[in-house]
Amino acid sequence: MASTFILAAAAPVIKGPLAYFVTPFFGIVLSIAVYLLGQWLFKISKGFFLFQPLFVGMVMGILALAILAKWLGMDTAAFYTQAYKPGGDIIFWFLNPATIAFAIPLYKRNDIVKKFWLEILLSLIVGVFIALSLIFLVAKGFGLSKVGLASMLPQAATTAIALPISTAIGGNAAVTAMACILNAVIIYALGNWLVKIFRLKSDPIGTGLGLGTSGHTIGSAFALELGTIEGSMGAIAVVIIGIVVDLVVPIFATLVGLR
Amino acid sequence: MATQGKHPQKTSNRAPILIQIGIYATILFISWLISEWGNKTFPKFPLPTPVVGLVLMYLALTLHIIKVEWVEDLGAFLISIIGFLFVPSGIQLAGTLNILENEGWKLIVVIIISTVILLVSVAYCTRFFIWLRVHVLHKDAQVDADTKDEG
Numbered sequence: 001m002a003s004t005f006i007l008a009a010a011a012p013v014i015k016g017p018l019a020y021f022v023t024p025f026f027g028i029v030l031s032i033a034v035y036l037l038g039q040w041l042f043k044i045s046k047g048f049f050l051f052q053p054l055f056v057g058m059v060m061g062i063l064a065l066a067i068l069a070k071w072l073g074m075d076t077a078a079f080y081t082q083a084y085k086p087g088g089d090i091i092f093w094f095l096n097p098a099t100i101a102f103a104i105p106l107y108k109r110n111d112i113v114k115k116f117w118l119e120i121l122l123s124l125i126v127g128v129f130i131a132l133s134l135i136f137l138v139a140k141g142f143g144l145s146k147v148g149l150a151s152m153l154p155q156a157a158t159t160a161i162a163l164p165i166s167t168a169i170g171g172n173a174a175v176t177a178m179a180c181i182l183n184a185v186i187i188y189a190l191g192n193w194l195v196k197i198f199r200l201k202s203d204p205i206g207t208g209l210g211l212g213t214s215g216h217t218i219g220s221a222f223a224l225e226l227g228t229i230e231g232s233m234g235a236i237a238v239v240i241i242g243i244v245v246d247l248v249v250p251i252f253a254t255l256v257g258l259r
Numbered sequence: 260m261a262t263q264g265k266h267p268q269k270t271s272n273r274a275p276i277l278i279q280i281g282i283y284a285t286i287l288f289i290s291w292l293i294s295e296w297g298n299k300t301f302p303k304f305p306l307p308t309p310v311v312g313l314v315l316m317y318l319a320l321t322l323h324i325i326k327v328e329w330v331e332d333l334g335a336f337l338i339s340i341i342g343f344l345f346v347p348s349g350i351q352l353a354g355t356l357n358i359l360e361n362e363g364w365k366l367i368v369v370i371i372i373s374t375v376i377l378l379v380s381v382a383y384c385t386r387f388f389i390w391l392r393v394h395v396l397h398k399d400a401q402v403d404a405d406t407k408d409e410g
Contacts, residue, residue, distance in 0.1 A: 054345055054349060062352060080354040088351070097337055098340075099313055100290075101337045104320070104330060123385035124381060138373065145362065152369055155377075158310075179366075181345065198379055200382050214375075221339075
């Protein structure tokens with residue numbers, strides 16, 4: 001709605017070079033270009049963790065927008081909204097079918113789900129509660145503002161669930177969105193290393209649940225690369241953690257006096 | 260269909276891609292209706308469409324309303340490009356760069372630590388509860404490592 005409004009309002013006024021960018025095709029082409037650049041860099045650097053395609057795509061994309069905005073003599077945020085967002089929204093929409101596709105790896109390992117449902121549920125509830133307490137302490141230790149603190153708490157949930165909760169407990173939704181994306185980038189970039197140093201390999205169920213919680217759908221896709229048990233646990237974590245965060249975080253926020 | 264008999268081929272029952280798209284679209288539409296209803300009835304607990312869709316898709320598969328071959332190819336494709344699908348969410352930061360000016364680096368450090376905390380606390384909790392299952396409740400914790408590719 002917001003973007004159509006802006007387009008409708010801005011369309012007659014746009015003159016000069018900006019007019020060439022105000023089409024969804026620009027955002028789509030830019031997204032694909034920066035992501036492919038990331039994949040290429042990842043390949044030729046033989047998997048250097050900072051060249052993880054999503055991370056490269058994000059940094060290069062922002063950089064490209066900032067440079068183009070400067071060239072056009074406008075604010076990066078305004079250029080983002082007018083030129084990139086229409087195309088970006090189209091790609092973003094495909095996260096809907098992609099998210100529900102995670103039911104498939106989950107269904108394929110229904111044997112584990114039926115056998116361990118109690119352990120899975122308890123681990124996610126207790127695990128999130130411990131994680132919330134630690135995150136709260138760390139955030140407090142760094143001296144984050146009240147808004148910053150509240151924005152950090154819902155990040156275990158996938159973006160679509162985390163944002164409304166963040167707003168509800170007095171956080172900033174954009175900061176929470178950034179947290180959810182960085183979670184995924186970090187898991188994709190450092191996942192192998194983290195699995196190694198915390199010796200998680202021996203326990204595929206825990207690894208899958210942990211990766212799905214910390215890295216959301218991307219963490220779950222990463223878990224799928226480790227094996228079908230990890231993958232299905234990652235998928236179940238994404239689903240159940242959303243519900244757990246939905247219920248636990250508002251209570252936790254009240255307990256620690258954030259609202 | 261024609262492969263009944265000798266060599267059951269893995270590709271035999273796969274639904275055409277347009278049918279697969281149709282199934283995804285239908286599930287998403289129903290999920291959206293439920294989510295709209297839920298958000299009006301319980302405004303305190305957000306009920307996002309993709310989460311409802313995930314549950315519906317899982318139920319439809321588990322209750323054998325749809326077959327996995329009808330949704331598998333499109334699902335595998337979408338999951339394989341999930342990193343790309345998140346590029347716009349990442350670039351979204353370009354619209355809100357001013358947030359980073361105040362407590363930017365602190366936020367980023369806290370987020371990095373939080374990611375590790377989430378991974379490790381959930382993984383170790385699971386290890387503990389599975390240990391409990393084996394050593395206190397004396398139930399087995401055997402898992403089948405390979406995928407069951409039932410045709």
